[in-house]
Amino acid sequence: MFSKACEYGIRAAVYVALQSLDGRRVSVNEIAEEIDSPIAFTAKILQQLSRSKVIHSVKGPTGGFELDRTEMDTVKISTIVHAIDGDDIYVGCGLGLKECNAQKPCPLHDKFVDIRNDLKNMLENTSLYELATGLEVGLTYLKR
Amino acid sequence: MFSKACEYGIRAAVYVALQSLDGRRVSVNEIAEEIDSPIAFTAKILQQLSRSKVIHSVKGPTGGFELDRTEMDTVKISTIVHAIDGDDIYVGCGLGLKECNAQKPCPLHDKFVDIRNDLKNMLENTSLYELATGLEVGLTYLKR
DNA sequence: TCAATAAAGGATAATTTTGTCCTATTTATT
DNA sequence: AATAAATAGGACAAAATTATCCTTTATTGA
Numbered sequence: 001m002f003s004k005a006c007e008y009g010i011r012a013a014v015y016v017a018l019q020s021l022d023g024r025r026v027s028v029n030e031i032a033e034e035i036d037s038p039i040a041f042t043a044k045i046l047q048q049l050s051r052s053k054v055i056h057s058v059k060g061p062t063g064g065f066e067l068d069r070t071e072m073d074t075v076k077i078s079t080i081v082h083a084i085d086g087d088d089i090y091v092g093c094g095l096g097l098k099e100c101n102a103q104k105p106c107p108l109h110d111k112f113v114d115i116r117n118d119l120k121n122m123l124e125n126t127s128l129y130e131l132a133t134g135l136e137v138g139l140t141y142l143k144r
Numbered sequence: 145m146f147s148k149a150c151e152y153g154i155r156a157a158v159y160v161a162l163q164s165l166d167g168r169r170v171s172v173n174e175i176a177e178e179i180d181s182p183i184a185f186t187a188k189i190l191q192q193l194s195r196s197k198v199i200h201s202v203k204g205p206t207g208g209f210e211l212d213r214t215e216m217d218t219v220k221i222s223t224i225v226h227a228i229d230g231d232d233i234y235v236g237c238g239l240g241l242k243e244c245n246a247q248k249p250c251p252l253h254d255k256f257v258d259i260r261n262d263l264k265n266m267l268e269n270t271s272l273y274e275l276a277t278g279l280e281v282g283l284t285y286l287k288r
Numbered sequence: 289t290c291a292a293t294a295a296a297g298g299a300t301a302a303t304t305t306t307g308t309c310c311t312a313t314t315t316a317t318t
Numbered sequence: 319a320a321t322a323a324a325t326a327g328g329a330c331a332a333a334a335t336t337a338t339c340c341t342t343t344a345t346t347g348a
Contacts, residue, residue, distance in 0.1 A: 148336060183338090
C-alpha cells in the first residue's frame with residue numbers, strides 16, 4: 001500500500017505532533033527510537049517532510065522537529081503520503097495501465113475507483129492532531 | 145497497491161480467461177503482446193499461477209495457457225493477488241507495525257481496516273469470468 | 289524417429305527501494 | 319571565540335523487485 005519510507009514518515013510525523021502538543025521539540029534519534037525505525041533512513045524522510053513544509057526543523061543544540069498546533073489540524077495524512085509517495089495511490093490504475101480512465105477503463109477500473117476514493121477521503125480527512133491525541137490517551141501505539 | 149508482478153498476473157489471467165471463453169489456448173508470447181508486458185517476466189508469473197493452480201498450462205505444440213469455464217467463476221481476483229503478493233494486503237498494518245490489531249492498534253488501524261475490508265470484499269467477489277466478459281463486449285481494455 | 293513448438297526452470301542483470309556512513313552547516317551555550 | 323549538538327546533504331551499500339537470457343523438458347505432428 002504505502003512505501004516503507006511513507007510508513008516511517010507517517011509514524012514519525014504523528015510522534016512529532018504528539019510531542020509538540022507538550023511543546024517538546026524532538027530529535028531524529030528520539031523519533032527513530034520511539035517509532036522503531038532505522039535512524040539514518042528516518043533522517044532522510046524527516047528532511048523530505050521538512051523540505052515540503054509538512055513539519056518544521058530547527059538546527060543546532062535544542063533543535064529538532066516540531067509542528068505548531070494549527071498545522072496539526074491542517075496537515076492530513078494525505079499530505080504526508082503525497083509528499084513521500086507522490087500521487088500514484090490517488091491517480092494510478094490498479095492494473096498498471098498507463099492510460100486508464102472512465103473512457104478507456106481497465107477491467108477493474110470502476111470497482112477500484114470506489115475503493116480508492118474511500119481511501120483518499122479517509123486520508124484527506126484524518127489530521128495529525130486526531131492521530132496524535134489518540135496516541136496521547138493511550139488508545140494507539142507507534143511501535144512493534 | 146499491487147506489485148508489478150501482480151498487475152501483470154491479473155491482466156494475464158483475464159486475457160487467458162477471455163480467450164478460453166472461445167476455447168482458445170494462448171501462448172506466453174501472445175499474452176505478453178496483448179497485455180503489453182515484458183515476455184520473460186510474464187512467463188515467470190504465468191508459471192507461478194500455474195503452479196498455484198490458478199490457470200492450466202499445457203506444454204508442447206498447440207500448448208499454452210487456459211482456464212475452464214467453471215474455474216473462471218471460482219477464481220476470484222483475490223486468488224491471484226494471494227498467489228503472487230501473498231497476504232500482506234489483507235493482514236498487514238497500514239503503518240508497517242509488526243503487531244497491530246484491535247487490542248494494540250496503530251493510530252490508523254480502525255480506519256484502515258474499514259478500507260481494507262472493502263478492498264478485500266471487492267477482490268473476493270470479482271471473478272475472472274466477470275472481468276473477461278466485460279472485455280469481450282468491448283467495455284474494458286488490457287493495454288496501455 | 290525427428291523436428292518443431294511451447295512451457296519450466298536456472299542463472300544473471302538492471303533498476304528501485306531501503307538503509308548506512310561521513311562530512312558540512314547551523315546555532316545555542318559557555 | 320570555541321565547543322558541542324543538531325539537522326542537511328552527498329556518496330555509497332544492501333536488499334528487493336523487475337526483467338532478460340539460455341537451457342531443459344514435454345508433447346505434437348510429420
